[in-house]
Amino acid sequence: MRFAASRDAALERLLAFVPRAGRTYAAQRNYDRGPGRHEAVSQLSPYVRHRVVTEAEVLAAVLERHGTTGAAKFVDEVFWRTYWKGWLETHPAAWTRYLRQLDQQRAEMNGDDARRADYERAIAGATGIEPFDAWVRELTSDNYLHNHARMWFASVWIFTLRLPWEVKSQICCNSGSSIA
Numbered sequence: 001m002r003f004a005a006s007r008d009a010a011l012e013r014l015l016a017f018v019p020r021a022g023r024t025y026a027a028q029r030n031y032d033r034g035p036g037r038h039e040a041v042s043q044l045s046p047y048v049r050h051r052v053v054t055e056a057e058v059l060a061a062v063l064e065r066h067g068t069t070g071a072a073k074f075v076d077e078v079f080w081r082t083y084w085k086g087w088l089e090t091h092p093a094a095w096t097r098y099l100r101q102l103d104q105q106r107a108e109m110n111g112d113d114a115r116r117a118d119y120e121r122a123i124a125g126a127t128g129i130e131p132f133d134a135w136v137r138e139l140t141s142d143n144y145l146h147n148h149a150r151m152w153f154a155s156v157w158i159f160t161l162r163l164p165w166e167v168k169s170q171i172c173c174n175s176g177s178s179i180a
């Protein structure tokens, strides 16, 4: 498993990434090089998401090595997470609305065989769209996708497959997590 579920593994990943958090991250963070080859980014999101390490710990380690400006791009990205979590906290209706829409979309899909089949093909990674199917395999085996893969994935899901965005979060991984 590429993401061992322990604090030691999280700290080891953080320690290995810190030297690359400056110029390397800023220059290479937008390239998805495929499963097992994501060294240009931290791959810390599963650990941050499950609170195995916190944003404060990650930032402290990076700032100690690079100072306040040397890893500005990486610091920005961590703060994006804090920003949207904070936004959700101050807009709780957005979450309840999402849950309502999710129920509605599920019910509509269950009453439409063709739509249901499209959805089943998508979550099985059997659409015939090669990169999309590969991302489904990566997501279900590693519980991780590169930031750019998440953008392309969402785009194919919504504009090519014409599936409702709400049900995308239902793709579950071995560890029980999901992409939202």
Ligand SMILES: Cc1cc2nc3c(=O)[nH]c(=O)nc-3n(C[C@H](O)[C@H](O)[C@H](O)COP(=O)(O)OP(=O)(O)OC[C@H]3O[C@@H](n4cnc5c(N)ncnc54)[C@H](O)[C@@H]3O)c2cc1C
Pocket: 029, 041, 042, 043, 044, 045, 046, 048, 049, 077, 078, 079, 080, 081, 082, 084, 145, 146, 147, 148, 150, 151, 154, 178, 179, 180
């Ligand atoms: C369609 C879509 C869905 C996404 N779904 C999720 C999700 O369910 N959970 C989640 O944590 N992130 C999500 N992201 C944000 C981002 O893609 C992941 O956090 C990132 O890919 C994690 O990889 P990393 O730890 O190697 O990131 P790095 O590039 O190393 O970034 C370090 C940390 O900064 C934060 N971060 C980085 N990029 C973003 C971003 N674009 N928005 C918010 N925070 C960011 C994360 O905490 C990340 O661990 C999504 C992005 C998109 C475009």
